[in-house]
Amino acid sequence: MIEAVGLTKRYGDKTAVYNLSFQVRPGSVTGFLGPNGSGKSTTMRMILGLDNPSSGQVTIGGYPYRKLPNAPRQVGALLDAKAVHGGRHARNHLLCLAQLSGIPARRVDEVLGVVGLQDVAKKRSKGFSLGMGQRLGIAAALLGDPQVLLFDEPVNGLDPEGILWVRNLMKSLAAEGRTVFVSSHLMSEMAVTADHLIVIGRGQLLADMSVRDFISHNSADFARVRTPETEPQQREKLTAALTEAGGQVLPEQDGALRVMGLPLPRISDLAHSADVRLWELSPHQASLEEAYMRMTQGAVDYRSTIDQRAGLQQELPPGAMPPPQMPVPGQGQPGWYAPPPPQQGGQPFAMPQAQPPAGPPAGPYGAPAGPGAGEPNPYAQPAGAAPAAAPAQPSSAAPDLTKPEEAR
């Protein structure tokens, strides 16, 4: 059991982690998600006692890490796959870690076999690929047969076989009643590995709930509708009809329409009465990726943009048209990611004081401006129908942790 209470870390006047409180429970795989620079690694380092929190504390089994008796037998961690001396053999690297906690050398060969590195045990880790480095790091984490395991981006650089192996490893470790805390950016991987999610953005807690609840709270299924490409006026006609019926329609890159808020039969009926033929009417299941994108889009610090290649282009000859730029999904298109269905209670988790991404910094980075600061939540339902009480509170999460900041 890992427990963080009011965890805060400041580096100078930059706040990396602010008032983070969560629990990681044994017996399940807990995913730790957040955009780049959101404070995941800082949090992991604080859990391991490498960085001292500016305030608050984090404990493992009730002890701060530095006070934990025989820590390497209780906690195993993979922080950075490249954090090994490149001139040292893989086996010696593990051996020096094993000797620290009185683990016999036999166990070193055992874990080398588990991660599949026995053939390169006497090779210097300098020559290892990223995936081999990850395997070595995982071996180090497994060495002491610990009850608590932390993995920072464990599948980074692994081959498909390795990814599958890590997925099953995490699940089996959790099934044995261990606490497994794993960060990753691979949403599809997290969707099938993790049971529970802790999501942070700009160093603050955005969500602490089960994966299923997370998806249903933050994304919705939608329908993909395609009209005959030869008749663009049909598409406009259908868009008007669907919008009139209360649907939300977004054009997709390939000419299809993304329809939210209307069930499939209703779309079909509307198309029929508008006398529009349909080439495609398909349901689209909400994914963890979409739910995550939607929740974190306001908390992304490092955002990619479309490469205009203006610096490479020569002066166009007079009269020539620049080549058309196709939009990239999710870039510069607000509302691209499907919103949660209205009956689910809109946005149950406040974004960190709803800072507009382009606005001037109102205060210290990431710090709340004060209770109930006035800006409207930009991700709330446009219908303005956010009910006062969210009906479906996540059952397994500590309720006070998942409430908006204002409630505390």
Added chain:
Amino acid sequence: MAATQVVRSEWTKIRSVASTVWTLSLAAVVTVALGVLISLLSKNEFDDLSTKDRLSFDPTFISFAGMSLGQLAMIVFGVLVVSNEYSTGMIRTSLAAVPQRGTFLFSKIAVATGLAFVVALATSFVAFFLGQAMLGSHRASIDDPGVLRAVIGGGLYMTLIALFSMGVATMLRSPMLSLGILMPFFFLISAILGNVDATKKFGQYLPDQAGSKIMQVVTPIDDDVPYGPWGGLGIMVLWVLVAVAGGYVLLKKRDA
């Protein structure tokens, strides 16, 4: 966590990297070879020396002349032992495994210092005997008063140089920064400060100037150094203690 476990682990670490072998063997070879060379040159030039210089002639000290260069390899050894952990990121794995940072640092330093002492003492004896063999009729014997103290002192001196470097590297973390400060300091700055009259009073209290007094058997005629061989080594030990304590305090409170 038992310190013996950490010591055993640090021993595995230190013996499993190539830089340990390279820096220590370089320190030994350079010290001995240069000592032999300078001893040979001194013998050949002895007859041209002035009376004063002849009276100050210290065969023991001359056979240790190679240490001025050999100590640089010792500095590299001391710096790399500590800063390898930082430059590779291994420090986070190590400190996650040994949350007691004091135990971690002192075990590491104990292992590295022990190894450095064994190598330095052997180097010192070999440099002495080979150097004396080159000096021919001007040689000193190990039975002469003060000579055994000087030879063992030579081993201690090189060990303390390595230990001082470990302390500094713990404070600075970066190998480049540590070497960039220590190398010119011991190779140039200390020698300049110790030989320019204006700064001599200050320069003689620098770690290498004070520490190398232990290797002198014959005191130069116009010597006005206010401390003896063991006093000089004591001053060097103080420097080392300050460096190691500084490293410990910083490691203890700093984020890894």
